[in-house]
Amino acid sequence: MDAEVSDPSDLISFNALLTDEEAAARDRVREFVRAEIKPNIARWYEEARFPLEIVPELGRLGLLGMHLSGYGCAGRSAVEYGLAGAELEAGDSGLRTFVSVQGSLAMSAISKHGSDDQKEEWLPRMAAGEAIGCFGLTEPTAGSDPGAMRTFARRDGADWLLSGSKRWIGLASVAQVAVIWAQTDDGVRGFVVPTSSPGFTATPIEPKLSMRASIQCDVRLDDVRLPASAVLPGAVGLRGPFSCLNEARYGIIWGAMGAARDAFEDALAYSKERLQFGRTLAGYQLTQEKLVNMALEINKGFLLALHLGRLKDAGQLAPHQVSVGKLNNCREAIEICREARTILGGNGITLDYSPLRHANNLESVRTYEGTDEVHTLILGQQLTGVAAFR
Structure with a gap:
């Protein structure tokens, strides 16, 4: 190409x-x-x-x-x-x-x-896409602090009984299997839960102003009975779900820049066609400054993503480096999408163009898998050696 x-x-x-x-x-x-x-x-x-x-x-x-x-x-x-x-x-x-x-x-x-x-x-x-899965960690009162989760699994003979609630669980209402994290007498454990299990209920969260072409749910777990074989044997404590969250956070580093690039491309194309005062918007200095600033951040964002990807492939990517990428690229992407909308003027609030749709979505993306505040504190701890989460 x-x-x-x-x-x-x-x-x-x-x-x-x-x-x-x-x-x-x-x-x-x-x-x-x-x-x-x-x-x-x-x-x-x-x-x-x-x-x-x-x-x-x-x-x-x-x-x-x-x-x-x-x-x-x-x-x-x-x-x-x-x-x-x-x-x-x-x-x-x-x-x-x-x-x-x-x-x-x-x-x-x-x-x-x-x-x-x-x-x-x-x-x-x-x-193969023949079965859909979901991942239940976040709760109504335990978002950025998953250690405060209240969902609990207790033993009942050879089985487990799982009770509690989860919130903002993607795909839960269309999934065939859920990975649910719960407190136990031995710490946090993960459970593989068929969503057809009695006591498992998923309800889509509606209406939403962001991520509308997506599914997020409230999940209720009412004494869901599971066999001993449902436990994830290799995960004890929060390191288990955190290892998965870092995989998802890594993908966001790239994804946010994809949204930013698409918004930029819509704004650039529009600026070359839209006439104001006898010339195209692209011919004005203020428009060119906006386009240049957006393009610079997109290029830097993709370079950061590629560098972190090379480190990941080499087995050298540190958790705090994932926070660098997630915090920076989400923050820059949402500003790019908002700036792109300004070039589109009033037409930019319609679904004929992508920037405001992307900006709305990015409000969710910058929040899930660790808010700006959480990633800032992770990096603050890396720089100072002092944990300031509490």
């Missing part, structure tokens, strides 16, 4: 930093988004509907658990996963969120911490 045509914001020949395999993987996802998502996303967003009909195609493209290996997963690199995430979020945050919840959270939990039987039962079907 011609970089100038495919990436109007690219001022630094970013494509030259990618291998042919990485560029090809990105381009496959980009073509899917252009053909199947962009013509429909405004309608899906307006209808507040996630298009479940595309899930099998996401499976055929190898995007579900694509960074995991074995059990039908594609085993692709962190950089390829990131590039795919950027293209999906250029379509809409709801698309990348689906892939993230399915692959980086639910599938990752089973892959990292599950038994062989759990992996064999769920991962191949989830990779």
Whole structure:
């Protein structure tokens, strides 16, 4: 692909930093988004509907658990996963969120911490898009502080009884399996819960001003009875869910820049066509300054994402570095989308254009998987050696 045509914001020949395999993987996802998502996303967003009909195609493209290996997963690199995430979020945050919840959270939990039987039962079907998973950690009173969760699992003979509530759980109402984290007498444990289990109830949260083409739910667990085999054997304590959250946070680093790039491209194209006072908006200095500033941050954001992806592929990515990427790229992306909307003027508040839709979505993206405040404190602790969370 011609970089100038495919990436109007690219001022630094970013494509030259990618291998042919990485560029090809990105381009496959980009073509899917252009053909199947962009013509429909405004309608899906307006209808507040996630298009479940595309899930099998996401499976055929190898995007579900694509960074995991074995059990039908594609085993692709962190950089390829990131590039795919950027293209999906250029379509809409709801698309990348689906892939993230399915692959980086639910599938990752089973892959990292599950038994062989759990992996064999769920991962191949989830990779193919034949089964959908969700990840239940956040609670109504325990968002940024998951250690305060109240969901509890107690033993009842050889079984477990799971009770409590979760909130903002992506995909829960359409999932076949849930990974639920709960307090036990021995600390936090993870449980693989078929959503058909008696006592499991998922209710979509509506109406929403953000992430409308996506599904988030309240989940109730009323004495859900589970066999001993439902426990994730490899996860004890909060390190288990945190290892999955870092996978999801990594994807956000790329995804946020995909949304920013798409908003920029809409604004750039509009500025070249819209006439004001006898000339196009693109011909005015103030418009050019906006476009330049947006493009600079997009280029820097993608460079940061690529650097962190290379570290991840080398097994050298530190948790605080994920916070660097998540905090910076979400913060910059939402400002880019808002600035892009100003170039569109009043037309920018319609669903004919993407910037405000992306900006609305990014309000959620910057909040989930760690708020700006939480990532700031993680980095503050890294710099000072002092934990200031309380």
